[in-house]
Structure formats: C-alpha cells, structure tokens
Amino acid sequence: MKRMFEAVIFGGAKLFWDYRHRNTGQYKGYYHWHQCCEILFVHEGTGHVIVNGETFPIRRGMLFFFRPYQLHHVYANVSPEQPYTRTIFHFDPQLVDEFLRPFSKRHGLFTALWHGRHPVQAFDLMASESSVERNFDDYHSAREEGKGEDGEEIAILILRLLDTIIRSDRNGFSRPLGIGGRKSAGYVQQAMRWIDEHYQEPFHLDDLADAMHLSKFYLSKLFHEETGSTLKEYVTAKRMRHACRLLETTTKSVEIIGSEVGIANPSYFVQVFKHEVGTTPLKYRTRFIQSADSRGKVRT
Structure with missing residues (x-):
C-alpha cells in the first residue's frame, strides 16, 4: 500500500538515482513526501504535478524541485502509446550544501530552493533540454564507471542543473507555469x-x-x-x-x-x-x- 510519508533509504549512498524510469501502464500517483530533496525531470509524458497548492503540467522538459517533507502529488496520463519517462534523484540537502558552497551564485539558488525562499519550484527547461540530457547522461556514465558516489561528480551534476535553471530566464529565474487558461x-x-x-x-x-x-x-x-x-x-x-x-x-x-x-x-x-x-x-x-x-x- 502506498503511504504518504516515503522515507528514501540511501543505504550509505550520497544520492539515490533513478535514471529515465519509464511507465507505459496506469500511473495515478498519490500525495506523499520524503525526508530529503527530490528533483524530477520529465523526458516525455503528460499529466499534472501538485505542489504548494498549485497545479503544474507534466510535459517534456519540465523540472520540479521538491523540498524535504514537502507534500506533492504526481499524476501522469499513461498508455503504451503515451509513456511517462522521467529521471528522479533524491539527496540530503545538507550534504549537497557543502559541495556547492564555493559557488556563490548557484549555491544561493540552491539554498533558496531548499528553504522555500524561491517563488518557483517548476521550471520549463525545454529550450535547454539537450543540455540537461547531456548532464544526466554524463553523470549516469560516471555511476556506471563506479564514480557516482564521488562528491565532485554529484556537485557537477547539480551545479550544471542549477546553471541551466539560471540561464533559462534572462532575470535568473523561471516563472510559475500553472495549468491556467481553462x-x-x-x-x-x-x-x-x-x-x-x-x-x-x-x-x-x-x-x-x-x-x-x-x-x-x-x-x-x-x-x-x-x-x-x-x-x-x-x-x-x-x-x-x-x-x-x-x-x-x-x-x-x-x-x-x-x-x-x-x-x-x-x-x-x-x-x-x-x-x-x-x-x-x-x-x-x-x-x-x-x-x-x-x-x-x-x-x-
């Protein structure tokens, strides 16, 4: 049975990595939270994400940042003809915070996201999709080579992702993308x-x-x-x-x-x-x- 509180069991690992996970069957989702940070990137699919009382679209190129213990719900419209493929990773924000401290601008964005001071948690990175894909491919290759737990590799993964978020908007921040219109x-x-x-x-x-x-x-x-x-x-x-x-x-x-x-x-x-x-x-x-x-x- 699905429970609202989903403790992520790291088993001594620094980062829990689920690369390009694909669903072709029913994916109703449910409300839940974790004790750590979660980043979700959508490679393909449609549906909705609910976080902070707002509803955002699931679509290719969307990235979501969920804070520790933050309630969220992911609902995808899935079929064999319309799969839902995403990369998800979980991590202890205190550990990542130490890795990012030398990089003031990106560290500032990370801490704002972590502590809820950033107004946005859903980012449309479709225009930078190839960059995000390369970043994930590079880190996944590092994991296959046994380097996935290297702090430097984890720092590069998250630094490059933060850099993409910053560059995705001229002012440094993306704007809310609620499903609006209807x-x-x-x-x-x-x-x-x-x-x-x-x-x-x-x-x-x-x-x-x-x-x-x-x-x-x-x-x-x-x-x-x-x-x-x-x-x-x-x-x-x-x-x-x-x-x-x-x-x-x-x-x-x-x-x-x-x-x-x-x-x-x-x-x-x-x-x-x-x-x-x-x-x-x-x-x-x-x-x-x-x-x-x-x-x-x-x-x-």
Whole structure:
C-alpha cells in the first residue's frame, strides 16, 4: 500500500538515482513526501504535478524541485502509446550544501530552493533540454564507471542543473507555469486555496462548494479531472502532513493534534493517520526522535 510519508533509504549512498524510469501502464500517483530533496525531470509524458497548492503540467522538459517533507502529488496520463519517462534523484540537502558552497551564485539558488525562499519550484527547461540530457547522461556514465558516489561528480551534476535553471530566464529565474487558461483550472486553484486556509477546522465538502457557489458534485468532478485526485484525498493529505509536523516539533498530545488538524475524534484521527502514514502517531513521533538523535540533532 502506498503511504504518504516515503522515507528514501540511501543505504550509505550520497544520492539515490533513478535514471529515465519509464511507465507505459496506469500511473495515478498519490500525495506523499520524503525526508530529503527530490528533483524530477520529465523526458516525455503528460499529466499534472501538485505542489504548494498549485497545479503544474507534466510535459517534456519540465523540472520540479521538491523540498524535504514537502507534500506533492504526481499524476501522469499513461498508455503504451503515451509513456511517462522521467529521471528522479533524491539527496540530503545538507550534504549537497557543502559541495556547492564555493559557488556563490548557484549555491544561493540552491539554498533558496531548499528553504522555500524561491517563488518557483517548476521550471520549463525545454529550450535547454539537450543540455540537461547531456548532464544526466554524463553523470549516469560516471555511476556506471563506479564514480557516482564521488562528491565532485554529484556537485557537477547539480551545479550544471542549477546553471541551466539560471540561464533559462534572462532575470535568473523561471516563472510559475500553472495549468491556467481553462476556467475549470481556476476553480481547482480556488478550491486548493480554500482548503489550505480551512483544513485545520472541521468542515464538509458542502462548505467548500457553497463558498465557491458550485455544486459539490460538479466541483469534485472538476478537481478530479484537473489533478487526478479527489478533494477528500487533498484534504486528508494536508491534515496528515500538518499532524506529522506537530508530532515532530511539539510535545502536544495526540488528541490535541487531531483537533488542531480538523479531526476532533481522537480514535478516528489515529485510524486515519495509521492508514495514510503507515504507523500510529505516537510511533511516528518516537521514530522521528530516534532518527533526529542518531543524526545528532536537537529538537526545538
């Protein structure tokens, strides 16, 4: 069963590399997050990515940067005639941060992306696709030669990618690429913003539909068509992600945390959390504390 929190197991490696992974069957995707950074580059395919309450298109040349513990959803329209091919790699941002420090401009972009200070996480690099492809080919060749864990090789991979992002726009930054244009897309963005503002409160989907002056059934249909997920899945994902943050950063009881994420019934909150995250809230907190202690970090 797919879980919202997907811990990337590095097994002592510096970078988890999945090169040109190809799907020709159904790829619905689901809301999830990792403990590390993730970069996704699309070689071919269509669909949508949801991150930060915004929906972006999957298409050739698109690159996405996901921060640690950032909720995101990838939905691809896949068939044998229309495959979804992408390169994905995960890494510990603190390790990469050390590699990039001598390169001030690119290091600045990386830290802005890592810490959420950059306004954009989706970049259209189609005009520089050949450069990105060469970069990935070169690093993949290095891995096949047994050099993939060399810090210099990893630094070159990410430096060249950051350089491509910087050069893709005259001002140094790309701009948001929301799916816009269609009226239905506007409704979906409004719905996500409303949920982002109210998910910590108990509410019914009727409340959202009323606020948008649409029928619940019509809004649900639009949301699923545009995102590949349901409104309930989006609400649950937001609530469980916030619950995890509270479990990690506070000593509040499970009952209080459930109430603060809009689920007042403690038993039901534990049931939903276990179903979506894969463990109970208390076990999640214990594992987080043990993991932080093993890295020598102090909780605040």
